[in-house]
Amino acid sequence: MKARKGFFRTTIRNKMKECLLGKSLNEITNLVIGEKLPKFTGKQIADWIYKKNVESIDQMTNLSKSTRLILSKKYKVGREKFHKVQESTDGTKKYLFPTLSNQFIESAYIPEENRNTLCISSQVGCKMGCLFCMTGKQGFQENLTATEIINQVVSLPEYDTLSNIVYMGMGEPMDNIDEVLKSLEIFTSEWGLAWSPRRITVSTIGIIPAMKRFIEESEAHLAISLHTPFNDDRIKLMPIEKVHPIENVISEIRKYNFGRQRRISFEYIMLKGINDTPRHIKGLSKLLNGLRCRINLIRFHPIPDTPLLGSDQNTIEWFKNELNNKGITTTIRQSRGEDIFAACGLLSTKELTKKQNNNTDI
Numbered sequence: 001m002k003a004r005k006g007f008f009r010t011t012i013r014n015k016m017k018e019c020l021l022g023k024s025l026n027e028i029t030n031l032v033i034g035e036k037l038p039k040f041t042g043k044q045i046a047d048w049i050y051k052k053n054v055e056s057i058d059q060m061t062n063l064s065k066s067t068r069l070i071l072s073k074k075y076k077v078g079r080e081k082f083h084k085v086q087e088s089t090d091g092t093k094k095y096l097f098p099t100l101s102n103q104f105i106e107s108a109y110i111p112e113e114n115r116n117t118l119c120i121s122s123q124v125g126c127k128m129g130c131l132f133c134m135t136g137k138q139g140f141q142e143n144l145t146a147t148e149i150i151n152q153v154v155s156l157p158e159y160d161t162l163s164n165i166v167y168m169g170m171g172e173p174m175d176n177i178d179e180v181l182k183s184l185e186i187f188t189s190e191w192g193l194a195w196s197p198r199r200i201t202v203s204t205i206g207i208i209p210a211m212k213r214f215i216e217e218s219e220a221h222l223a224i225s226l227h228t229p230f231n232d233d234r235i236k237l238m239p240i241e242k243v244h245p246i247e248n249v250i251s252e253i254r255k256y257n258f259g260r261q262r263r264i265s266f267e268y269i270m271l272k273g274i275n276d277t278p279r280h281i282k283g284l285s286k287l288l289n290g291l292r293c294r295i296n297l298i299r300f301h302p303i304p305d306t307p308l309l310g311s312d313q314n315t316i317e318w319f320k321n322e323l324n325n326k327g328i329t330t331t332i333r334q335s336r337g338e339d340i341f342a343a344c345g346l347l348s349t350k351e352l353t354k355k356q357n358n359n360t361d362i
Contacts, residue, residue: 008124011274016100019078020049020057021154022147024182025191030092035070044193045071050192053154062097076145095156099148103141105170117164120152122169122180128205131281132227132269134303135170144171146182154193159206165195167202168223174210184218186272198261199223204238206249215256224249226266226295228275250287269300270311276319279322285326294321295330 020028029042041063048060057063057072083104084096094108108119127140128132153165165187167173173180180202186192187200194238197219207227207230215222224247228234234241258264270276284295297320300310311319316332323330 002133006289017076018074019100019145019147020045020075021078022145022150022183024185024188031075034203037067037070041067043092044167046191049077050186053079053159057352069210078151080151081155083335084134090309093158095149095152097152097155099142099144105148105187107156107169109156109158111161115163116158116161117166118153118156118158118162119166119169121147121169121171122149122167122176124175125173127175128172129239130225131306132251132271132303132308137303137344140168143179146179149179149183150186150193153187163199166198166223167200167239172207173202174204174207174214177210179215181217184220188219188316198263201265202265203267205238205357206244206246207240208249208252211249212252215253219262221263221265222253223265223267223296226268227271229280229287233275237271240320246287250291254291258292264279264291266293266295268295268346269298271300271312271317272309274308274314276311276315278322281319281322284323285328288328293328294326297330297332299332300337 022033027045028045029039032041033039033094034043040222044062045060047055054060055077056078057068057075060068063071070206080098082095082097082110086094088094091111095109097105097107099105103124105121107121110117110119121144123143124141125137125138129136134325153159153162156162166178184200184202187195188197198276201221201223202214202218203223203225204214211222213266214220225238227237229246231241231245231247234246268275274298288295299313299316300308302308320330320332
């Protein structure tokens with residue numbers, strides 16, 4: 001008979017050794033104390049995992065053999081190699097990573113002249129149901145752990161070339177806020193990967209309680225998935241508008257002083273006849289009036305079973321110029337990796353998820 005999917009995944013995780021990757025320094029220190037090991041061993045382990053990128057406990061050569069044996073009985077490093085990679089004609093690469101419960105996620109590596117960006121996932125699938133997004137059509141399978149989020153970065157073959165990380169892959173980061181914040185702590189802490197938070201951007205469609213936590217507990221950049229300034233339009237595109245209207249999202253953002261270094265940006269997919277008119281330019285000017293921000297215009301990438309069409313290039317250019325003339329810094333994001341379904345809104349492991357679920361008979 002069919003296994004209950006949630007029970008099946010939890011059982012898999014419970015049978016596995018605990019991963020050290022994805023644990024904070026405090027967690028690792030408490031772990032070694034619990035094993036009756038010296039407290040300083042925690043810092044040694046963190047250095048091996050986050051500074052030296054080891055793949056096994058046996059490689060932690062400044063730990064005694066007996067200490068490594070004790071740790072190996074219950075724990076593993078937790079780095080997992082990618083399952084598959086596809087390369088676009090423009091140099092973009094899409095990596096398929098396994099999760100701890102035998103699901104899959106996708107990450108997109110985007111090389112450019114002056115920067116190399118990795119777009120990472122925070123969930124398997126997504127429950128938000130945005131009309132323009134392929135991941136939303138997959139439905140929701142599970143949240144990623146901090147281990148699985150960080151693994152996408154440290155197990156990337158191009159890790160040493162990375163300059164930026166964006167949480168804009170599969171899933172809604174603010175719907176998995178605890179693990180996202182934990183991963184950000186590890187990315188940016190001196191004992192961790194020591195990234196500058198100014199090299200990391202986290203995107204959200206506007207889940208206000210979690211967004212407030214993100215703003216207060218991290219220093220990374222914030223990107224809001226906007227797509228229209230009007231409530232009635234946005235509800236048709238993004239069901240979250242019924243719970244957290246965009247006016248409320250912007251009002252909450254205005255309560256915080258982000259300083260000169262921390263950036264607020266708005267993602268705006270250009271949709272023909274839906275959000276690309278003079279009325280929308282006027283609405284955006286009113287909604288964002290006085291807010292120091294940037295709008296990134298994104299060409300729509302067609303997905304199956306949607307009535308949406310993308311704006312033509314002339315309209316996108318006109319829209320950008322009109323917003324800039326009104327004092328709102330606006331750019332057009334270059335489309336990358338469309339031929340391998342790695343572009344914005346196209347990430348999905350729906351077919352792989354189907355195959356995995358069909359193999360859960362017990």
